[in-house]
Amino acid sequence: MLLRKSTDEPIGIGLRARCEVGPPTAPAQAMDSSFDDPDYDYAASIAGRAVRSMAEQRIPPTPTNFAIWFQYYAGTHDDLRNAIDLLIDHNRPFDSRTNQDLFETYIAPQVSAVVVDTSERLHALMGAAKGFLATAIADNRSQMQVISQVADQGQAGVDPKALVAQLMNELARAATRTTRLEAGFAEKTRELDVIRDSLSKSEERARTDTLTGLANRRALDEFLRKAQTTADWGEPLSVLLLDIDHFKTFNDNFGHGVGDQVLRLMANVLREKVRPQDLPARYGGEELIAVLPDADLAACAETAERIRRALAECTITRRSTGEVLPNITVSIGVAQYRTGESTADLIERCDRALYLAKGGGRNRVVTENELDRAEAAG
Numbered sequence: 055m056l057l058r059k060s061t062d063e064p065i066g067i068g069l070r071a072r073c074e075v076g077p078p079t080a081p082a083q084a085m086d087s088s089f090d091d092p093d094y095d096y097a098a099s100i101a102g103r104a105v106r107s108m109a110e111q112r113i114p115p116t117p118t119n120f121a122i123w124f125q126y127y128a129g130t131h132d133d134l135r136n137a138i139d140l141l142i143d144h145n146r147p148f149d150s151r152t153n154q155d156l157f158e159t160y161i162a163p164q165v166s167a168v169v170v171d172t173s174e175r176l177h178a179l180m181g182a183a184k185g186f187l188a189t190a191i192a193d194n195r196s197q198m199q200v201i202s203q204v205a206d207q208g209q210a211g212v213d214p215k216a217l218v219a220q221l222m223n224e225l226a227r228a229a230t231r232t233t234r235l236e237a238g239f240a241e242k243t244r245e246l247d248v249i250r251d252s253l254s255k256s257e258e259r260a261r262t263d264t265l266t267g268l269a270n271r272r273a274l275d276e277f278l279r280k281a282q283t284t285a286d287w288g289e290p291l292s293v294l295l296l297d298i299d300h301f302k303t304f305n306d307n308f309g310h311g312v313g314d315q316v317l318r319l320m321a322n323v324l325r326e327k328v329r330p331q332d333l334p335a336r337y338g339g340e341e342l343i344a345v346l347p348d349a350d351l352a353a354c355a356e357t358a359e360r361i362r363r364a365l366a367e368c369t370i371t372r373r374s375t376g377e378v379l380p381n382i383t384v385s386i387g388v389a390q391y392r393t394g395e396s397t398a399d400l401i402e403r404c405d406r407a408l409y410l411a412k413g414g415g416r417n418r419v420v421t422e423n424e425l426d427r428a429e430a431a432g
Contacts, residue, residue, distance in 0.1 A: 095339040103127045111148045118157045128264060129314050134160040265314060266321035269335035277333045278397045281347045291347055291391035292354030295404040296384045298340045299416040316382055327361045351390040351421055358386040358419045383417035
């Protein structure tokens with residue numbers, strides 16, 4: 055995979071990162087009404103910021119108003135964010151009419167639009183298919199009746215030339231009907247392909263973390279179960295878990311919006327440094343995880359070190375002021391799957407190795423081997 059050395063990459067509104075990463079990835083899909091089942095800590099953080107802003111703007115904390123501000127701080131609905139920012143910039147009050155307009159314009163259409171549209175389109179397709187089949191059956195009956203009549207006439211001594219002409223005429227009509235039916239079925243097949251693609255994209259959104267664009271916990275759990283099955287047959291499987299050092303202090307000093315953009319930067323670097331067959335995912339809060347099938351502990355630790363070094367070398371700058379923000383570092387724990395254990399036990403060892411890295415000065419990679427030695431010495 056080609057990398058660009060020390061290239062400026064925009065990582066969000068107002069920030070630019072200078073580090074060794076590849077081309078910027080596509081932003082996360084706009085979230086649906088389920089918000090992809092976010093983890094507790096992250097959802098609680100977003101909810102707290104939403105409630106505080108509602109209080110500052112004197113907005114009644116109703117479920118619909120909360121949905122507006124929750125999605126605003128989730129940072130995945132650009133149109134909603136731009137609309138609210140514009141209202142704030144112009145000191146517009148968030149009165150009941152404004153709040154209702156925001157909900158009806160940006161939130162309500164997401165709740166059921168995909169489900170309703172898909173259901174209606176499938177219903178229409180089924181009706182059309184039923185109509186095509188009914189027409190085909192009727193045409194088949196008509197054709198059989200004509201052929202039967204020709205056979206009877208042949209037995210009655212009717213002129214063969216007239217019978218042949220009648221049969222040719224009926225076959226021509228049958229061919230025309232068949233062509234028309236085939237065209238209709240082809241059109242409906244194309245519509246069905248569109249619906250299938252829409253459902254596939256909806257499924258992908260349901261498996262993607264809306265902030266980082268990485269796999270979410272649902273996708274992670276599914277991937278781990280499959281990888282565990284393969285590993286039980288003797289293939290190595292390793293996991294790395296990383297956490298931003300002093301991230302709470304960073305958020306307190308620069309705001310959660312900047313913190314969210316840093317998480318996106320971390321996600322881009324993680325995605326770049328793992329292999330195509332690996333799964334990078336968001337584990338929770340500022341913790342990211344990568345599952346590496348067919349990789350032993352040493353190979354996973356090497357990958358973790360590349361990730362740590364790439365992030366430590368990044369320079370993040372506010373584009374509006376040129377202010378260089380403090381370097382971001384991560385601590386990483388690495389562990390290898392042991393045949394027959396649960397994935398929870400595997401991740402728990404990663405977590406303990408991660409916190410040993412934190413306790414050892416941060417900005418470092420610790421494997422379960424060092425964990426075992428530290429526990430034996432302690």
